[in-house]
Amino acid sequence: MTRSSLDLLWGTGERPSRGPKPGLSLDRITGAAVAVADAEGLEAVSMRRVAAELGVGTMSLYRYVPGKAELLDLMLDRVQADSLAAAPPPAADWRDAVRALAHGHRNQLHRHPWLLRVNEARSALGPNTLRGLEVCLSGLRDMGLTDPEKIAVIVTVQSFVTGTVRTEIQVGEAAVETGASHDEFWERQRPYLERAMTSGEFPHMAALSEDAFAPGLDSFGFGLDRLLEGFESLVARRAPEGTRTAEADGRGSSPDEGNTPSPSRGSSSPGRGKGSRPAGRKGSGA
Numbered sequence: 126m127t128r129s130s131l132d133l134l135w136g137t138g139e140r141p142s143r144g145p146k147p148g149l150s151l152d153r154i155t156g157a158a159v160a161v162a163d164a165e166g167l168e169a170v171s172m173r174r175v176a177a178e179l180g181v182g183t184m185s186l187y188r189y190v191p192g193k194a195e196l197l198d199l200m201l202d203r204v205q206a207d208s209l210a211a212a213p214p215p216a217a218d219w220r221d222a223v224r225a226l227a228h229g230h231r232n233q234l235h236r237h238p239w240l241l242r243v244n245e246a247r248s249a250l251g252p253n254t255l256r257g258l259e260v261c262l263s264g265l266r267d268m269g270l271t272d273p274e275k276i277a278v279i280v281t282v283q284s285f286v287t288g289t290v291r292t293e294i295q296v297g298e299a300a301v302e303t304g305a306s307h308d309e310f311w312e313r314q315r316p317y318l319e320r321a322m323t324s325g326e327f328p329h330m331a332a333l334s335e336d337a338f339a340p341g342l343d344s345f346g347f348g349l350d351r352l353l354e355g356f357e358s359l360v361a362r363r364a365p366e367g368t369r370t371a372e373a374d375g376r377g378s379s380p381d382e383g384n385t386p387s388p389s390r391g392s393s394s395p396g397r398g399k400g401s402r403p404a405g406r407k408g409s410g411a
Contacts, residue, residue: 129191129195130194130195130198130199130249131249133151133190133195133198133199134198134199134202134249134250134251134252135251135252149179149181149185149186149189150189151189151190151199153179154175154179154186154189154190154196154199155196155199155200155203156203157175157178157179158170158175158196158199158200159200159203159204159237160178161174161175161178162200162237162239163236163237163239166239166242167239167242170193170196171193172186172187172190172192172193172196175196197243197248198248198249198251199251201240201243201245201248201249201254202249202251202252202253202254204236204237205251205253205254205256205257206253208229208232208233208257209253209256209257209260212229212260213225215260215263215264216264219264219265219266219267219268220353220356220357221264222261222263222264222265223264223265223278223282223352223353223356224349224353225264226261226264226279226282226283227285227286227349230282230283230286230287231286231289231290231345234286234287234290234294235290235293235294238290238294241287241290241291258279261279262275262279265278265279268360269360269363269364270359270363274359278356281352282349282352285348285349285352286345289344289345289348293345307340311338
């Protein structure tokens with residue numbers, strides 16, 4: 126992160142005064158960079174490649190963006206803006222808000238898988254990132270948790286989603302890279318596994334049912350439900366005695382997949398005061 130990134134994100138930098146190509150803008154440059162990353166991967170993004178995408182000379186871009194590092198900060202904030210634009214109305218119940226956060230972050234990572242390759246621990250906090258975090262905090266306002274715990278809820282959900290999506294993408298990539306389907310992968314290993322399972326060295330693995338590794342289980346939904354159960358247990362312990370029954374009666378709603386913007390810099394907190402500093406972003410966007 127540089128001072129230039131913050132100036133560009135918050136619109137405080139000076140506009141180029143000499144010779145920019147008519148119609149060129151930060152918005153167009155950032156949009157083109159995101160499009161290149163979506164189509165070809167983050168490694169393909171360079172000032173030269175983005176300039177070619179826009180049909181301009183490379184030096185034209187430098188009048189707007191100092192370099193690739195600043196461009197990446199703009200890209201991260203841009204995907205947050207896209208998620209904010211697609212987000213549904215804020216959820217009234219914190220459980221629905223958590224589900225929407227999870228599904229929104231998952232959708233964002235699948236739309237922009239290059240986000241998984243970005244170290245966002247110290248990236249610049251732009252306006253759309255803060256807006257995404259504001260939406261998340263609004264949904265958690267009635268949990269009855271401390272501020273650090275609310276941030277921890279967001280980070281926990283995003284970390285779970287990031288790990289799950291990384292695996293989902295890797296499974297898809299492995300099928301392409303190896304040219305083998307799920308069934309073919311296991312069939313090739315069957316003779317070796319059968320010998321290992323009858324050796325007596327792996328009794329717990331040998332006792333597994335044949336469908337133990339089948340792709341049928343919705344592992345994302347399973348994991349998210351378990352997280353919610355854990356959060357509910359904590360909230361119940363914090364709630365005043367008289368409100369616990371009402372909380373239990375209202376539990377169990379499971380909305381359709383939402384698209385609540387992920388703060389992506391999900392571990393970031395713009396809070397003020399001693400000990401409260403932005404802690405960086407988790408994995409990626411909204």
